[in-house]
Amino acid sequence: MNRYLARRILALIPLMLGVWTLVFFLLNILPGDTAIAILGVEASPELVQQVRTNLGLDLPLHTRYIQALFRTLHGDLGISLVTGRPIGPELLVRLPATLEIALAASFIFVLIGFPLGMIAATHRNTVTDFISRMLAVAGLSIPNFWLALILMLTFSLRLRLLPSEGYVPLTEDLLQNLRHLILPATALGVAMAAVVARMTRSSLLDVLGQDFVRTARAKGLPPGKVLSRHCLRNALLPVITVAGIEVGTLFGGTVIVEQIFAWPGIGRMVLDAIFKRDYPSVGATVLVIVASVVIINMMVDFAYALLDPRIRYD
Amino acid sequence: MWKQRWFALLTWLIVSGLILSGVPASAQVPKRGGTLTVGLLGPIDRPDPHANPNQPALWLVQLLYSYLVQYDRNLNLRPDLATSWERTDSKSYVFHLRRGARFHNGREVTSADVKYSIERIMDPKTGSSRRLRYASVDKVEASDPYTIVFRLKYPDNVLPYVLADPASAVVAREVVEKEDNLLRSEAGSGPFKLESLTSDGGAVLVRNGDYYDKEKPYVDRVILRSIPDNSARMTAVRTKDVDIATFLVTHQIEVLRKDPTVVVSDGRSGQYYILALNTRRKPLDDVRVRQAIAWALDRNAIVKGALSGEGFPLDAGPIPAWHWAGIKTEIFKPDVAKAKQLLASSSAPNGFMLNIRVWAPQDYVVDAASLIQEQLQPLGIKVQIEQQADWPTYWNPVQNGNYDATIQGFGGNTHPVDWLDESFRTGGTLNITGYSNPKVDDLLQRARVTPTPERQAEIYAEVQQIIAQEVAMVFVYNMKQATAYRTDVKGFYHMPNLTLAGVVDTWLDR
Numbered sequence: 001m002n003r004y005l006a007r008r009i010l011a012l013i014p015l016m017l018g019v020w021t022l023v024f025f026l027l028n029i030l031p032g033d034t035a036i037a038i039l040g041v042e043a044s045p046e047l048v049q050q051v052r053t054n055l056g057l058d059l060p061l062h063t064r065y066i067q068a069l070f071r072t073l074h075g076d077l078g079i080s081l082v083t084g085r086p087i088g089p090e091l092l093v094r095l096p097a098t099l100e101i102a103l104a105a106s107f108i109f110v111l112i113g114f115p116l117g118m119i120a121a122t123h124r125n126t127v128t129d130f131i132s133r134m135l136a137v138a139g140l141s142i143p144n145f146w147l148a149l150i151l152m153l154t155f156s157l158r159l160r161l162l163p164s165e166g167y168v169p170l171t172e173d174l175l176q177n178l179r180h181l182i183l184p185a186t187a188l189g190v191a192m193a194a195v196v197a198r199m200t201r202s203s204l205l206d207v208l209g210q211d212f213v214r215t216a217r218a219k220g221l222p223p224g225k226v227l228s229r230h231c232l233r234n235a236l237l238p239v240i241t242v243a244g245i246e247v248g249t250l251f252g253g254t255v256i257v258e259q260i261f262a263w264p265g266i267g268r269m270v271l272d273a274i275f276k277r278d279y280p281s282v283g284a285t286v287l288v289i290v291a292s293v294v295i296i297n298m299m300v301d302f303a304y305a306l307l308d309p310r311i312r313y314d
Numbered sequence: 315m316w317k318q319r320w321f322a323l324l325t326w327l328i329v330s331g332l333i334l335s336g337v338p339a340s341a342q343v344p345k346r347g348g349t350l351t352v353g354l355l356g357p358i359d360r361p362d363p364h365a366n367p368n369q370p371a372l373w374l375v376q377l378l379y380s381y382l383v384q385y386d387r388n389l390n391l392r393p394d395l396a397t398s399w400e401r402t403d404s405k406s407y408v409f410h411l412r413r414g415a416r417f418h419n420g421r422e423v424t425s426a427d428v429k430y431s432i433e434r435i436m437d438p439k440t441g442s443s444r445r446l447r448y449a450s451v452d453k454v455e456a457s458d459p460y461t462i463v464f465r466l467k468y469p470d471n472v473l474p475y476v477l478a479d480p481a482s483a484v485v486a487r488e489v490v491e492k493e494d495n496l497l498r499s500e501a502g503s504g505p506f507k508l509e510s511l512t513s514d515g516g517a518v519l520v521r522n523g524d525y526y527d528k529e530k531p532y533v534d535r536v537i538l539r540s541i542p543d544n545s546a547r548m549t550a551v552r553t554k555d556v557d558i559a560t561f562l563v564t565h566q567i568e569v570l571r572k573d574p575t576v577v578v579s580d581g582r583s584g585q586y587y588i589l590a591l592n593t594r595r596k597p598l599d600d601v602r603v604r605q606a607i608a609w610a611l612d613r614n615a616i617v618k619g620a621l622s623g624e625g626f627p628l629d630a631g632p633i634p635a636w637h638w639a640g641i642k643t644e645i646f647k648p649d650v651a652k653a654k655q656l657l658a659s660s661s662a663p664n665g666f667m668l669n670i671r672v673w674a675p676q677d678y679v680v681d682a683a684s685l686i687q688e689q690l691q692p693l694g695i696k697v698q699i700e701q702q703a704d705w706p707t708y709w710n711p712v713q714n715g716n717y718d719a720t721i722q723g724f725g726g727n728t729h730p731v732d733w734l735d736e737s738f739r740t741g742g743t744l745n746i747t748g749y750s751n752p753k754v755d756d757l758l759q760r761a762r763v764t765p766t767p768e769r770q771a772e773i774y775a776e777v778q779q780i781i782a783q784e785v786a787m788v789f790v791y792n793m794k795q796a797t798a799y800r801t802d803v804k805g806f807y808h809m810p811n812l813t814l815a816g817v818v819d820t821w822l823d824r
Binding site: 030032036053082090152165275 | 357360362368439441445497513515540543549550553705706713
């Protein structure tokens with residue numbers, strides 16, 4: 001198991017470098033560069049050239065790539081071309097914010113999605129099932145930015161219960177941190193909950209139809225025990241896969257909600273960096289996103305091993 | 315007798331009581347202290363005044379630094395580091411510095427610092443977009459510590475206004491040279507000091523206790539927050555998450571006007587939005603085609619539809635009528651018949667396809683494009699709207715002249731020179747349509763050397779008449795960009811050059 005773990009983690013390095021290289025070249029193919037992005041409409045050709053020289057962008061592409069690669073392999077994430085400040089510290093602040101919201105959103109979708117799916121499956125074709133399925137469809141169809149704005153208008157403006165945007169670090173003030181977390185996490189969690197609910201329902205229905213379940217019932221086991229002892233672990237496998245993918249998208253895919261709630265996460269950071277052609281920033285955030293997604297996938301794989309004793313890694 | 319005395323006393327008491335109760339309560343005395351929170355339209359990129367800061371960074375810079383002169387709320391010049399100035403001859407300006415103004419690191423501000431700062435902006439290696447505005451300056455002389463003299467290559471009456479530009483900050487040389495950039499603010503001498511830059515693109519400022527104005531600022535701290543989403547920023551001032559929300563446009567202004575806990579400022583700001591027609595492409599090289607388009611547009615409808623009414627139609631020149639140099643009478647009225655006539659006699663009598671590029675995040679531009687599409691249809695001009703979400707992808711072709719038409723705004727304008735020179739001069743840096751008229755070039759140069767404001771206004775009016783008639787660009791609207799603030803925020807005022815200068819006079823009634 002430990003060898004497996006080591007191999008997976010080592011494999012992470014070429015993967016990160018590969019994606020990083022791909023992104024580097026893709027970004028440089030796009031028209032325009034940092035100079036044009038920073039100068040906006042004031043971008044006269046002469047001024048663009050001057051700024052380009054100041055930022056070191058007039059070096060040939062392969063030179064810039066090798067310099068950047070060298071720097072990155074030494075663990076130096078570089079300096080932002082737009083702010084002139086080192087990227088490492090900036091990421092260090094935004095990473096906890098992203099982790100928090102990923103965790104909180106995951107909490108919400110587990111808390112809502114999973115039970116909703118279970119209830120729908122165990123009360124199939126009843127009113128409860130119908131309502132659960134309607135809720136799931138609603139959660140899937142509602143765009144998260146619309147939900148975000150409705151939540152903000154209701155809880156911040158009308159009811160004055162929660163702040164409308166912003167972020168307070170956990171270490172600074174726990175209560176304020178949580179108050180700022182609730183709305184964005186809910187906006188993100190609801191859509192994910194819907195996906196998980198539907199997946200749980202169909203997976204559980206599948207398992208409930210199996211012979212061994214009929215056997216267990218025939219043996220006289222109470223339905224609760226049938227569910228918990230025999231069904232859930234089997235039903236959870238595909239659900240965890242889906243949940244893992246959903247959580248993976250939270251690293252970099254939360255741009256709109258981050259924008260609305262002014263939440264300083266990585267999603268907004270990488271999008272702004274792309275629009276401003278801030279090559280070092282994009283590179284650094286891509287590394288973080290790749291690492292996060294891979295680690296989450298690893299956790300999903302280990303969860304498999306926990307659930308299904310037939311799965312072994314070595 | 316006593317009765318008389320009593321009566322006189324009583325009368326006197328009553329009369330003085332009446333008089334005193336009629337005396338208006340004296341103007342409220344500003345309260346000191348407190349923290350003011352301001353919502354900005356985006357993250358601060360770099361707080362270096364000379365290195366092309368973006369709009370939010372410019373807001374920050376203007377509070378941390380001092381200038382020779384600054385704009386007041388009516389866009390006239392007022393003293394800042396310079397207490398007075400005069401024009402000693404047609405090619406020289408003399409500014410007298412105040413004594414006792416100090417940089418945040420404690421050292422007194424002298425003329426050597428002013429000389430260093432201006433020369434830094436003028437140095438091509440700094441890469442400042444403001445460099446060309448100092449093109450008339452030959453030498454900057456700092457012969458005595460409190461006097462600075464500008465010697466010009468040719469007479470130029472715009473120089474003092476250029477010195478009031480938020481990017482023309484006076485910086486402390488030793489800080490710049492040590493850091494090789496201005497990312498820390500000990501280089502400034504402004505009313506606030508930079509405590510820190512926050513990770514979400516904001517900043518925390520503290521009151522400068524050594525500011526030369528001993529009264530101001532009144533607040534102890536200013537927190538700048540980046541809230542890029544327009545709806546969120548508007549909501550933030552309603553929920554008290556911020557005290558002041560900046561850059562509010564179109565329907566946001568409409569919504570806020572209905573909220574009694576919020577004051578919405580006058581939204582006058584010096585930008586103009588145009589439909590740029592690339593004169594290097596057929597049939598847009600034909601002036602009658604361009605005129606047809608200019609006459610076909612219903613600018614009032616565009617202001618109503620795209621801006622929810624929060625803007626001024628530009629039916630004459632690019633400078634809005636509320637500005638001293640704006641033309642007060644309209645040149646264009648929506649006249650489809652006239653437009654059709656013009657097109658019929660042009661090189662494209664049967665209409666043509668027109669591709670209009672727009673940058674997707676500007677919804678007030680995208681909406682305007684749709685309305686223009688409708689309005690040009692009766693002429694047989696088929697408009698295709700091309701939206702781009704990525705700024706460099708959108709702007710690059712425009713910059714290189716590879717486009718038909720685009721709708722864009724040029725902002726930060728306070729003096730007619732800002733509106734006119736670089737956009738309409740042959741080869742100007744903002745002349746994206748390739749327009750060229752030697753008469754206009756000549757007039758623009760003449761305006762700079764004309765001494766009186768009345769004569770200047772006349773020349774600028776003439777320039778605007780020509781560029782409007784020749785349709786160098788189709789002028790569409792001047793959008794309102796308002797600031798909204800809570801009712802307990804006192805003393806604040808909106809600046810038409812969109813800086814936060816009003817913060818210096820602001821106090822909190824809490």
